Amino acid sequence: MPPAYAFIAPVLLLVASNVFMTFAWYGHLKVEHRALWVIVLVSWGIAFFEYWLAVPANRIGRAVYEPAELKAMQEVITLAVFAVFSVTYLGERFTLNHGVGFALIALGAWFVFKGPL
Template identity: 65%
Template sequence: MTLLPVPLMTVGLLVASNVFMTFAWYGHLKFKAAPILTVILASWGIALFEYMLQVPANRLGHGTFSAAQLKTIQEVISLTVFVVFSWAYLGERITWQHGAGFALIAAGAWVLFQNWG
């Protein structure tokens, strides 16, 4: 039994896992002088926490969501977290192309969640 509804728990765990994974994959870009082996090992360490959240999220959510829906939710969350990360942490500018591309991905996610028989 969960304290929160399954969809909310699933999405919450996926958001948290994606924050860890984004830092594991891209956080080192601010530390280009660090040796690559150090970066890889640090990334693996951070990714462990991502897996500790992602796996339970998928296990909990499967049944309420299909596997394809879980993957779609994860991808939309991943892109959202990445946009915030690249702007806030890396200082990169968000352009209209980012918005347009994300809107198309969101439209694809919407299609996947429709029950058209």
Template identity: 60%
Template sequence: MGLTSAHVVPVLLLLGSNLFMTFAWYGHLKFKAAPLYLVVLISWGIAFFEYWLAVPANRIGHQVYSAAQLKTIQEVITLTVFVGFSAFWLKESISWTTGLGFVFIGIGAALVFRG
């Protein structure tokens, strides 16, 4: 597989979209006193920008990746972003069992690209 822009750009766009989506879904956990309706509206606004990255990523990426491969890339990026987000934003550590579970998910992801 060559490293063309159709191979690389979707991965970069999915990385960016996952940063937005992780903040949209989990960023409010630091602000538990904020009203739920407010955090939902703010999360919705953040997710708007996530879509502006995810949709083009999948459109461009589908030139060289299957839909299953694109979803797998997205999930692996999600877990990677989440680990950093948990540690730096939420100040939560990742246990070895969670890490091992993510490794097993990574092994499953690798299988998607074998066929």
């Protein structure tokens, strides 16, 4: 029987890793006065920490989740983190279209976790 933390640790680590990755990929959109090569280097530096969280999340999670479940979980977490980031940091509106699209992706993840039909 896997330890209890193997169920929740991957979720928490993936949330944290996605915060880093979202800033690495999209945080620079508010920084228009820097050269692209500087933005890329800074983004790589931020992504370094994302990997230190994502790799252990998947290694620990493999004890209790299938790889497809980990990937589905990752995508749903990515969208949730991005939605919050987009509204709070970038000042974007979250529209019904975004909600429906994200919900359909979450439904896809549900099917992955559901198992064979």
